[in-house]
Amino acid sequence: MHKTWxxxxxxxxxxxxxxxxxxxxxxxxxxxxxxxxxxxxxxTSPETSAAQTxxxxxxxxxxxxxxxFVDHSGLINxxxxxxxxxxxxxxxxxxxxxxxxxxxxxxxYIIPEDYIASGQVVAVRKEVNPIQGFxxxxxxxxxxxxxxxxxxxxxxxxxxxxxxxxxxxxxxxxVQREQGVxxxxxxxxxxxxxxxxxxxxxxxxxxxxxxxxQNRMMEILMTSVSPVQLLTGKxxxxxxxxxxxxxxxxxxxxxxxxxxGRVFSLPPEFQLPVSILVWGALFxxxxxxxxxxxxxxxxxxxxxxxxxSQATTIIILPMVVPLVLLNALINTPNSGLSVVLSLxxxxxxxxxxxxxxxxxxxxxxxxxxLLLLAGTAVLVVRGAAGMFRAQNLLxxxxxxxxxxxLALVGKA
Amino acid sequence: MATxxxxxxxxxxxxxxxxxxxxxxVEPGEIFGLLGPNGAGxxxxxxxxxxxxxxxxxxxxILGGTMSEDKKDRIGYLPEERGLYQDIQLESGLTYMATLKxxxxxxxxxxxxxxxxxxxxxxARKKKxxxxxxxxxxxxxxxxxLVHQPELIIIDEPFSALxxxxxxxxxxxxxxxxxxxxxxxxxxxxMHQVEALCDRxxxxxxxxxxxxxxxxxxxRMYAAHEVIVRTLVDLPTDLAGxxxxxxxxxxxxxxxxxxxxxxxxxxxxxxxKIPVEQFEIAMPTLDEIFIQVxxxxxxxx
Numbered sequence: 001m002h003k004t005w006x007x008x009x010x011x012x013x014x015x016x017x018x019x020x021x022x023x024x025x026x027x028x029x030x031x032x033x034x035x036x037x038x039x040x041x042x043x044t045s046p047e048t049s050a051a052q053t054x055x056x057x058x059x060x061x062x063x064x065x066x067x068x069f070v071d072h073s074g075l076i077n078x079x080x081x082x083x084x085x086x087x088x089x090x091x092x093x094x095x096x097x098x099x100x101x102x103x104x105x106x107x108x109y110i111i112p113e114d115y116i117a118s119g120q121v122v123a124v125r126k127e128v129n130p131i132q133g134f135x136x137x138x139x140x141x142x143x144x145x146x147x148x149x150x151x152x153x154x155x156x157x158x159x160x161x162x163x164x165x166x167x168x169x170x171x172x173x174x175v176q177r178e179q180g181v182x183x184x185x186x187x188x189x190x191x192x193x194x195x196x197x198x199x200x201x202x203x204x205x206x207x208x209x210x211x212x213x214q215n216r217m218m219e220i221l222m223t224s225v226s227p228v229q230l231l232t233g234k235x236x237x238x239x240x241x242x243x244x245x246x247x248x249x250x251x252x253x254x255x256x257x258x259x260x261g262r263v264f265s266l267p268p269e270f271q272l273p274v275s276i277l278v279w280g281a282l283f284x285x286x287x288x289x290x291x292x293x294x295x296x297x298x299x300x301x302x303x304x305x306x307x308x309s310q311a312t313t314i315i316i317l318p319m320v321v322p323l324v325l326l327n328a329l330i331n332t333p334n335s336g337l338s339v340v341l342s343l344x345x346x347x348x349x350x351x352x353x354x355x356x357x358x359x360x361x362x363x364x365x366x367x368x369x370l371l372l373l374a375g376t377a378v379l380v381v382r383g384a385a386g387m388f389r390a391q392n393l394l395x396x397x398x399x400x401x402x403x404x405x406l407a408l409v410g411k412a
Numbered sequence: 413m414a415t416x417x418x419x420x421x422x423x424x425x426x427x428x429x430x431x432x433x434x435x436x437x438v439e440p441g442e443i444f445g446l447l448g449p450n451g452a453g454x455x456x457x458x459x460x461x462x463x464x465x466x467x468x469x470x471x472x473x474i475l476g477g478t479m480s481e482d483k484k485d486r487i488g489y490l491p492e493e494r495g496l497y498q499d500i501q502l503e504s505g506l507t508y509m510a511t512l513k514x515x516x517x518x519x520x521x522x523x524x525x526x527x528x529x530x531x532x533x534x535x536a537r538k539k540k541x542x543x544x545x546x547x548x549x550x551x552x553x554x555x556x557x558l559v560h561q562p563e564l565i566i567i568d569e570p571f572s573a574l575x576x577x578x579x580x581x582x583x584x585x586x587x588x589x590x591x592x593x594x595x596x597x598x599x600x601x602x603m604h605q606v607e608a609l610c611d612r613x614x615x616x617x618x619x620x621x622x623x624x625x626x627x628x629x630x631x632r633m634y635a636a637h638e639v640i641v642r643t644l645v646d647l648p649t650d651l652a653g654x655x656x657x658x659x660x661x662x663x664x665x666x667x668x669x670x671x672x673x674x675x676x677x678x679x680x681x682x683x684x685k686i687p688v689e690q691f692e693i694a695m696p697t698l699d700e701i702f703i704q705v706x707x708x709x710x711x712x713x
Binding site for chain 2: 003006007010014215216217218219220221222223224225226
């Protein structure tokens with residue numbers, strides 16, 4: 001125990017005093033404060049909220065212009081009042097074209113003669129907006145529905161939105177957070193932050209083990225401490241370093257949000273519930289133990305960091321899956337896929353945090369995910385300790401997935 | 413009680429036999445040479461002794477039994493693959509390694525400080541280890557090996573990268589440790605250092621023990637039937653029992669006939685009033701024995 005503590009202290013001190021670690025620790029919050037300060041400066045009106053500032057960045061100037069239409073079908077008799085200010089009728093395509101080129105409208109639609117038979121409507125725009133794409137505003141559907149259904153606004157509305165299903169369950173149901181541009185970005189920020197912190201902490205473990213191999217320290221260490229003492233000391237120390245990093249960044253983030261709230265009015269939806277921080281700490285600890293353990297096992301197997309590159313790619317892959325499926329996770333946080341990803345131990349640290357940031361997740365799912373993750377962490381650390389054998393540590397070999405997996409379960 | 417008892421250990425890596433039925437023991441208060449050409453199985457044997465590797469067969473008793481975590485603190489090991497944390501200061505790096513050997517932080521600091529002065533590294537104590545010369549790093553490594561005053565010292569090529577002054581200092585240090593009752597195993601290719609320091613030795617070749625015993629006995633075993641005589645006059649060619657005389661300046665190598673003793677030759681030289689300045693039984697150097705054994709001309713011990 002005493003020697004584990006000695007290893008732990010030495011590892012922790014070595015990592016946190018490393019210039020690159022200190023720079024990252026300070027630089028990221030500093031960048032956040034800088035961005036906040038700049039946004040505060042550029043805000044012209046005290047009424048303009050941060051959300052609006054960001055929304056303005058993502059809204060094209062053309063988005064405020066009305067749209068037009070040309071009717072060849074003879075179907076359109078009236079334009080409903082609610083869209084009359086944003087949808088202008090033109091007698092001919094030439095007139096609509098002139099209005100478009102003169103920047104009086106952002107787009108126009110042509111309803112052809114055979115519309116009833118074909119159902120096709122042509123939309124004409126000057127250019128494709130790279131952010132918004134060729135997105136339709138939806139007013140043309142309202143116009144056609146209105147006229148098809150005899151100008152009855154109620155019928156038109158039911159036709160366009162036939163059923164608004166409200167599910168009532170006997171169990172308390174998750175509530176989707178209110179939408180808004182900043183609220184939309186919150187799960188993304190949490191996801192990437194979490195991914196980065198786990199991966200960087202686990203990578204510290206790999207570089208620590210391979211560094212000792214390259215410094216040829218292993219043989220001396222093997223005759224001073226046991227492999228388990230060495231691995232335990234390293235895992236706790238580097239996990240603590242990662243946790244320190246997370247806490248400093250999170251504290252800076254919370255401070256930033258508070259300062260931001262004073263500098264410009266922050267929407268209430270862009271605030272992290274305290275429960276996410278608690279779950280975050282737990283998912284970090286066990287997520288790190290799994291990936292740190294796997295990295296330690298790789299470090300024990302390969303002779304140097306270069307040889308480890310292929311292995312790290314394979315290990316990180318499950319962490320990348322939630323990033324690839326991030327939109328699905330955020331937009332449908334309670335779908336089957338999202339639930340599976342947030343329960344499967346290798347994807348759960350990131351996926352569950354994404355869901356927690358995007359919606360309210362049933363408690364049993366979070367608890368089960370944590371339990372599965374903790375169980376996996378125990379198995380991985382035990383397997384990695386088995387690989388921290390002198391023969392692996394001293395000899396080193398080229399990484400082969402099959403050998404690695406067999407060694408991890410103690411069969412190689 | 414022997415400090416180390418190695419009995420019939422064998423170790424195989426894949427199809428290659430690294431150590432093949434090796435047996436020897438090391439006593440307290442002796443410097444024991446573990447010799448052999450590159451790839452002979454010396455390092456593997458040491459790693460088995462230190463419980464870094466497990467033998468396929470055979471047993472090792474160290475400091476009175478099997479290896480344990482506590483016993484690690486009673487052993488000082490200078491491995492073939494030298495290693496120190498390169499990016500940290502010399503003094504703090506050595507102190508950390510000393511604490512891993514069971515010393516308290518203050519005691520480790522005190523001893524490291526004393527050793528740094530003794531090894532003439534006092535001025536480099538705040539330097540990063542990677543900034544030190546090879547010789548200085550070698551001395552730092554020796555400090556790690558000795559700082560916790562181990563009962564058993566295992567050193568692999570202790571003189572590499574050392575200049576003659578430091579070599580002498582390390583030799584004196586090893587003799588001092590031996591006189592204090594420590595058991596020392598020394599691996600080296602420098603045979604003259606073995607001759608100067610070792611009391612007993614084992615020579616391993618291709619994993620097998622080729623020679624084992626006291627240095628003098630091994631030398632006698634490989635001695636040719638020759639005497640070396642230094643005189644100021646030419647030796648007579650009709651000395652009884654002498655088959656051949658090879659004269660080099662004032663020194664002559666006399667090859668004796670079977671059944672002739674060195675004593676009888678000396679007696680005849682005295683009786684014939686030949687002024688003898690030096691008379692000794694010709695012993696082969698350890699270098700010669702080593703080459704002879706490794707080239708397959710030696711006999712298994």
